[in-house]
Amino acid sequence: MTIPRDFDAVVIGGGLHGCSAAYHMAHAGLKPVVLEKNVVARHASSASAGGVRRLGRDPAEIPLAMASIELWHSMRDMLGDDAEFRATGQVRVAENDQDMAKLAERAASVRALGYDHEVVLDRKQLRRLVPAVSEHCVGGLYTARDGYAFPYKATAAFRLKAEALGAVVEEGTGVTGVEREAGRFVVATNRGAFRAPVLVNAAGAWGAEIARMLGDEVPLEPVALMMMVSARMPHFLDPTVGCAGRPLSFKQMRSGTVVIGGGYRGRVAADGELTELEFRRLALSARTAADIFPIMRDATLVRCWAGIEGFTPDDLPIIGPSKAAPGALHSFGFCGHGFQLGPIVGSITAQLVTQGRTNLPIEAFRVDRFAGQAAV
Amino acid sequence: MSAINSGEIDLAVVGAGPAGLAAATTAAELGLAVSVFDENATPGGQIYRGIEAVAAKRGADFAVLGDAYRAGESIVRDFRASKAAYAPNTGVWLVQKDRQLGIVRDGKAGMVAARRVLIATGAQERPVPIPGWTLPGVMLAGAAQGLLKSAGMVPAGPVVLAGNGPLLYQLAAQLVAAGVKIAALLETRSERAAALPHLPAALMAGNYLAKGLGLIAAVKRAGVPIRRGVTELRALGCERLEAVEVAAGGRTERIDAALLCLHQGVVANVQLSLAIPLKHEWSAAQRCWRPVVDQWGNSDVEGIAVAGDCAGIGGAEAAAHAGRIAAFEAARALGRIDAAARDTHAASDLAAWRRHLRARPFLDALYPPAQGLVVPADDVPVCRCEEVTAGQVRDAVRQGGTGPNQVKSFTRSGMGPCQGRMCALTVSEVIADALGKPVAEIGTYRIRPPIKPLTVGELAALE
Amino acid sequence: MFRRLHEPEAAVTITVDGAPLVAGAGETVAAALLASGNPVCRQSPASGQPRAPFCMMGACFDCLVEIDGVPNRQSCLVEVRPGMAVRRQARPTPVGP
Ligand SMILES: Cc1cc2nc3c(=O)[nH]c(=O)nc-3n(C[C@H](O)[C@H](O)[C@H](O)COP(=O)(O)OP(=O)(O)OC[C@H]3O[C@@H](n4cnc5c(N)ncnc54)[C@H](O)[C@@H]3O)c2cc1C
Ligand SMILES: Cc1cc2nc3c(=O)[nH]c(=O)nc-3n(C[C@H](O)[C@H](O)[C@H](O)COP(=O)(O)OP(=O)(O)OC[C@H]3O[C@@H](n4cnc5c(N)ncnc54)[C@H](O)[C@@H]3O)c2cc1C
Numbered sequence: 001m002t003i004p005r006d007f008d009a010v011v012i013g014g015g016l017h018g019c020s021a022a023y024h025m026a027h028a029g030l031k032p033v034v035l036e037k038n039v040v041a042r043h044a045s046s047a048s049a050g051g052v053r054r055l056g057r058d059p060a061e062i063p064l065a066m067a068s069i070e071l072w073h074s075m076r077d078m079l080g081d082d083a084e085f086r087a088t089g090q091v092r093v094a095e096n097d098q099d100m101a102k103l104a105e106r107a108a109s110v111r112a113l114g115y116d117h118e119v120v121l122d123r124k125q126l127r128r129l130v131p132a133v134s135e136h137c138v139g140g141l142y143t144a145r146d147g148y149a150f151p152y153k154a155t156a157a158f159r160l161k162a163e164a165l166g167a168v169v170e171e172g173t174g175v176t177g178v179e180r181e182a183g184r185f186v187v188a189t190n191r192g193a194f195r196a197p198v199l200v201n202a203a204g205a206w207g208a209e210i211a212r213m214l215g216d217e218v219p220l221e222p223v224a225l226m227m228m229v230s231a232r233m234p235h236f237l238d239p240t241v242g243c244a245g246r247p248l249s250f251k252q253m254r255s256g257t258v259v260i261g262g263g264y265r266g267r268v269a270a271d272g273e274l275t276e277l278e279f280r281r282l283a284l285s286a287r288t289a290a291d292i293f294p295i296m297r298d299a300t301l302v303r304c305w306a307g308i309e310g311f312t313p314d315d316l317p318i319i320g321p322s323k324a325a326p327g328a329l330h331s332f333g334f335c336g337h338g339f340q341l342g343p344i345v346g347s348i349t350a351q352l353v354t355q356g357r358t359n360l361p362i363e364a365f366r367v368d369r370f371a372g373q374a375a376v
Numbered sequence: 377m378s379a380i381n382s383g384e385i386d387l388a389v390v391g392a393g394p395a396g397l398a399a400a401t402t403a404a405e406l407g408l409a410v411s412v413f414d415e416n417a418t419p420g421g422q423i424y425r426g427i428e429a430v431a432a433k434r435g436a437d438f439a440v441l442g443d444a445y446r447a448g449e450s451i452v453r454d455f456r457a458s459k460a461a462y463a464p465n466t467g468v469w470l471v472q473k474d475r476q477l478g479i480v481r482d483g484k485a486g487m488v489a490a491r492r493v494l495i496a497t498g499a500q501e502r503p504v505p506i507p508g509w510t511l512p513g514v515m516l517a518g519a520a521q522g523l524l525k526s527a528g529m530v531p532a533g534p535v536v537l538a539g540n541g542p543l544l545y546q547l548a549a550q551l552v553a554a555g556v557k558i559a560a561l562l563e564t565r566s567e568r569a570a571a572l573p574h575l576p577a578a579l580m581a582g583n584y585l586a587k588g589l590g591l592i593a594a595v596k597r598a599g600v601p602i603r604r605g606v607t608e609l610r611a612l613g614c615e616r617l618e619a620v621e622v623a624a625g626g627r628t629e630r631i632d633a634a635l636l637c638l639h640q641g642v643v644a645n646v647q648l649s650l651a652i653p654l655k656h657e658w659s660a661a662q663r664c665w666r667p668v669v670d671q672w673g674n675s676d677v678e679g680i681a682v683a684g685d686c687a688g689i690g691g692a693e694a695a696a697h698a699g700r701i702a703a704f705e706a707a708r709a710l711g712r713i714d715a716a717a718r719d720t721h722a723a724s725d726l727a728a729w730r731r732h733l734r735a736r737p738f739l740d741a742l743y744p745p746a747q748g749l750v751v752p753a754d755d756v757p758v759c760r761c762e763e764v765t766a767g768q769v770r771d772a773v774r775q776g777g778t779g780p781n782q783v784k785s786f787t788r789s790g791m792g793p794c795q796g797r798m799c800a801l802t803v804s805e806v807i808a809d810a811l812g813k814p815v816a817e818i819g820t821y822r823i824r825p826p827i828k829p830l831t832v833g834e835l836a837a838l839e
Numbered sequence: 840m841f842r843r844l845h846e847p848e849a850a851v852t853i854t855v856d857g858a859p860l861v862a863g864a865g866e867t868v869a870a871a872l873l874a875s876g877n878p879v880c881r882q883s884p885a886s887g888q889p890r891a892p893f894c895m896m897g898a899c900f901d902c903l904v905e906i907d908g909v910p911n912r913q914s915c916l917v918e919v920r921p922g923m924a925v926r927r928q929a930r931p932t933p934v935g936p
């Protein structure tokens with residue numbers, strides 16, 4: 001047996017969350033190692049739609065999203081790379097009066113919590129921001145400083161900066177087991193063991209497997225979320241657009257291509273690593289896109305894909321200390337909306353490691369909140 | 377002959393080249409309900425492109441196109457006479473492991489189910505990345521040949537042929553026969569010595585060598601200027617090709633040209649088989665990917681088989697045999713004949729198929745692509761759609777992009793409409809070269825359906 | 840860039856950017872453009888450089904044109920039909936920084 005390699009922290013998972021945690025820890029002077037079974041950003045963090053969205057977040061996520069947006073706006077200073085973040089705003093479109101009423105109610109409830117980032121748009125204001133929207137749309141909800149970034153590049157930017165600060169990234173290194181030994185975690189992989197007093201579980205859709213190795217049980221379902229992208233189109237849209245009544249995430253990228261998603265599910269293949277597309281369901285996604293943006297009807301699709309993300313029963317991620325294994329921290333299961341949160345959750349994790357506390361509320365994301373519920 | 381079988385489809389064949397046509401004809405004879413889908417308007421595939429029109433209306437062109445082309449007449453005639461259904465102008469954009477096919481025709485997308493699927497999507501030409509290869513006036517040699525076959529068209533101005541491989545000489549001979557004056561034939565330099573050990577096997581395999589030597593002799597007889605040992609090629613021009621710059625033996629010259637036809641051999645067209653995905657392997661001899669299949673064409677996915685050049689380059693005759701072999705296996709798998717009957721039926725095709733494949737190691741080794749074209753210099757665009765250069769690929773590798781999918785995310789290479797058909801091989805080769813690893817370890821882009829263009833409206837109306 | 844060895848048996852008239860173009864029955868739109876004197880199909884969306892058919896077998900996607908109002912059709916795979924309206928594709932307006 002080879003001697004374990006020692007680090008200040010072992011991060012399991014080289015997605016956005018693992019790389020962000022590694023960056024923030026390295027920035028705080030620690031030497032973390034990121035263990036990634038495939039390659040960095042192989043899964044959700046490159047398949048992602050890349051929406052940097054506070055709009056419509058669960059109240060529990062709002063404080064984190066508000067803090068994270070500031071990091072997105074200062075990303076170039078922080079990492080030397082802005083991952084092509086564009087603050088074009090996010091709009092949620094209402095197709096009828098009922099949906100409009102729901103959006104107004106939502107805006108009021110967010111204001112009641114003391115936030116004013118979600119603003120109601122009437123028919124005319126909607127068209128000023130989104131001239132290409134279909135005639136039938138009646139209004140919307142808008143957040144100005146939101147936008148989108150390039151998911152792969154965001155993850156790579158955290159990774160490269162972390163490495164520059166002394167972090168080590170080991171690709172092709174899958175974690176097979178975790179043991180405790182004299183206050184340290186000994187993490188077994190196909191490429192030898194790694195040892196550290198701190199362990200960060202950022203294993204995405206596989207996070208429950210790592211949690212189980214630590215003694216924490218979490219019901220987590222791996223889900224394949226489908227996306228499609230068009231050939232480059234003439235510029236017709238700036239903000240990222242969602243829809244109040246139907247699943248949709250819709251944006252025109254800087255290249256001119258249009259990326260369409262919204263949460264329609266494909267299938268995770270038997271090996272757990274690949275995905276299969278469900279075209280009859282993607283057809284619904286295409287219908288929504290063409291209904292809301294008539295210009296899309298003749299747009300050519302160049303690619304469809306799906307990415308694997310972990311979903312919890314309450315649609316909220318697992319963030320914070322392990323219950324069963326002191327010294328271990330979780331950051332996984334982002335339920336299809338963890339991209340925007342990537343910068344801040346890594347910082348929360350680093351704070352927990354270096355100070356034992358965080359100034360953001362993470363109670364709602366406790367690992368043991370499903371105790372008693374059967375695992376899936 | 378109907379467009380698509382109205383009832384259940386026993387065997388769906390993708391591609392109406394010699395492999396697909398022979399498979400369909402044979403399977404229909406064995407009583408299978410067969411449907412053939414092909415995106416072209418007429419049957420024949422690459423080699424027999426336009427053959428029905430030539431036979432019916434342009435008989436004189438047979439003299440130009442040669443005997444190998446004429447051989448396609450009977451294959452297409454037998455297919456037309458068979459009970460197989462034929463859907464031309466129909467792109468197959470999806471094949472699922474459960475054997476559902478996504479098809480698109482005339483702006484309508486649909487799904488059809490089949491009990492077995494035969495992928496017979498043929499070959500494509502190997503990309504030839506040189507400076508200026510995106511200029512109008514630069515084409516692949518097979519493109520010019522296709523125009524001759526399907527439309528009776530020949531180059532109108534000064535034409536230069538460059539690269540290597542049998543198809544280049546075949547095109548030269550055909551153009552000469554059609555009375556076209558060729559400004560120059562530029563043969564790229566490559567290591568030939570490796571071919572010699574394979575020569576005896578090739579001599580036994582058929583008349584490949586005699587055919588090849590005959591073509592070269594005809595081109596020389598016609599007085600076509602031939603430059604050997606070409607080390608550098610550059611297409612010059614602003615809005616379109618004006619000249620070709622060529623370096624050979626330490627000398628550089630400029631040849632005025634309106635058309636430059638490039639060729640570096642053909643490679644398996646694996647777009648569809650990768651999208652399923654079937655299991656693939658790297659063929660070091662042919663420097664391309666190919667699906668892993670057994671002698672019957674069976675892939676690693678139950679009920680999906682592969683035949684013809686898309687399973688590895690074997691040529692038109694081998695493709696037809698492989699198609700028939702796959703048809704006998706389909707009949708067995710569907711319970712129409714037993715294994716013993718399949719073996720009896722297929723024996724002569726199997727023997728002939730093996731004989732044709734014996735010539736390949738020699739041909740592969742005789743015409744390897746030139747190293748400078750496989751791993752181009754930094755300033756050469758490798759991805760035509762997104763205009764990504766080899767240098768940008770190398771930059772991405774330096775930033776931690778150690779595989780084609782990460783390089784794609786860094787640079788957008790392979791993200792354009794061709795979905796990587798024109799850059800996948802080059803990108804993998806450049807990464808492998810930069811990291812000093814074998815291409816087999818580097819892999820290739822993950823290909824995702826739809827592999828043929830589909831509009832949002834067509835998908836929205838999917839039935 | 841190309842010429843026909845024989846006069847086409849039957850002529851088909853299409854329009855290219857509004858101007859009539861006579862092609863041969865059974866020819867693809869790409870072939871017709873290549874014989875027309877101006878083979879350009881589109882401007883590259885990435886840089887705006889002109890592009891013309893390259894592979895003539897459905898692989899390169901440089902022959903994309905608008906046909907009867909639908910953009911991005913592979914003109915090397917579509918046969919001419921009388922009255923067909925073909926448009927060369929300009930580079931899409933860039934989204935900007
Ligand atoms: C299609 C899609 C669209 C999305 N759109 C948006 C959006 O618009 N806005 C938004 O905010 N969010 C969006 N999301 C969600 C967001 O992308 C994810 O929440 C985020 O990327 C998750 O990052 P992660 O690091 O937790 O997971 P991942 O990126 O999946 O990383 C986890 C990594 O852990 C590795 N791993 C797992 N097990 C092991 C092991 N045993 N050993 C070693 N390594 C292991 C995996 O290989 C993987 O690379 C989307 C997600 C998808 C799939
Ligand atoms: C451009 C070119 C020219 C060639 N010319 C010659 C030649 O002159 N002489 C020679 O000996 N060899 C030639 N070859 C080699 C050729 O590959 C073989 O000789 C022979 O054509 C292989 O037969 P096949 O049946 O395997 O495939 P092909 O003949 O290539 O037939 C495959 C068919 O599948 C169709 N297809 C592919 N994908 C799809 C899809 N997704 N949906 C619908 N249809 C699809 C194609 O359009 C094509 O019609 C050429 C190859 C190329 C690429």
Ligand code: FES
Pocket residue numbers: 869891892893894895896897898899900901902903913914915916
């Ligand atoms: S010319 Fe290459 S796809 Fe049409």
